[in-house]
Amino acid sequence: MENTENMTPDTDQNCDTDARIAELRNGIDEIDNNLLELINKRLTLVKDVGKLKAREGRQVLDSTRESQIFERLLGLNEGPLNEKVLRHLFTQIMAASRQLQTPHRVTFLGPEATFTHIAAMSHFGHSVEYIPQHSIRDVFNEVEKGTCHYGVVPVENSIEGAINHTLDLFFESELKICAEKYQHISHDLLAASGTLQDIRKVYSHPQAFAQCRRWLQKYLPDATLRECRSTAHAARKAAKKQGSAAIASSEAAHMYQLNVVASRIEDVARNTTRFLIIGKDEIHRTGQDKTSLMFVTSHIPGALYKTLKPLSESDINMVKLESRPTKHQNWSYFFFVDIEGHIEDEKIRETLSRMESLCLYLKCLGSYPRATEYRQ
């Protein structure tokens, strides 16, 4: 038996706190046990859905159903769980479900720990197999060959603009856009030493240097800057060379055992990249959708205006317009347009067929749920 006579009030208070924490932890354990049981019950139902889908040759991923689940849960949620964490938790649960139905392989523009990898993981969760590729073309090829179910490629950055190579590949490919994902881009300065003092060389991708120019001028004005193919390559180099650092993601710090010397060093905080998930699936309507199109007009005055006119006449909102040279003929262009709505909507179908009759070529690149843009 403990002698409590000499206990100070502080010790008394510590005992009370310990007892109260232990009591609360019992409650937490009980809830965790229930959660575990419920997750396994959910997975049993998911397995049965998977068997029915397999019998009819239906695809495992049902983005429409997943969007409905998120919408329903967000409507029910009264907190303190916030929207971002709710989405993250259920992304992981549904990723585990899909993996149970058929192991999924997702390919992305690598290497690992780049922002494309981060976007892919935040979309598909941690239960799928991720396969990095050297180029955007290789991502398209692997999905076309069927060695991977989905590919993740960048398409647009809020500061630098369109990723032209991705747009060009849609001309040659029959793959569809199955989803979109906005990823906030935030750069950290990583070094093995963990301090600024001994850094003489900084490695990074040219775009990351451009986005952190003011910070570098202020804190590392004398450092030599070395350009690399990706921020992940930069982190790998910095891990091997003394007195060097990399501008890369915090995930890269983890992967290459570097320390974060300074975080969020980008000059503009609202730097976001939009990624596309490409695959062979047609995604059903959710009611909150986007449709991506590409078309070529004839080379005559007013051709673009005439092709877009049906959108305005049908009161369809256009959310993006890009042009790219066709490469077959000088000064002729492909146009890429994103509109609100789904190809299964009567109004969209009818409008697209009118547009098709007004231009030389029109292709629907896919209809998919509209993603929300978050700041992390």
Ligand SMILES: O=C(O)C(=O)C[C@]1(C(=O)O)C=C[C@@H](O)C=C1
């Ligand atoms: O409802 C389905 O079709 C399921 O397979 C279940 C489930 C889920 O975990 O809720 C999993 C995968 C699909 O993408 C959608 C939903």
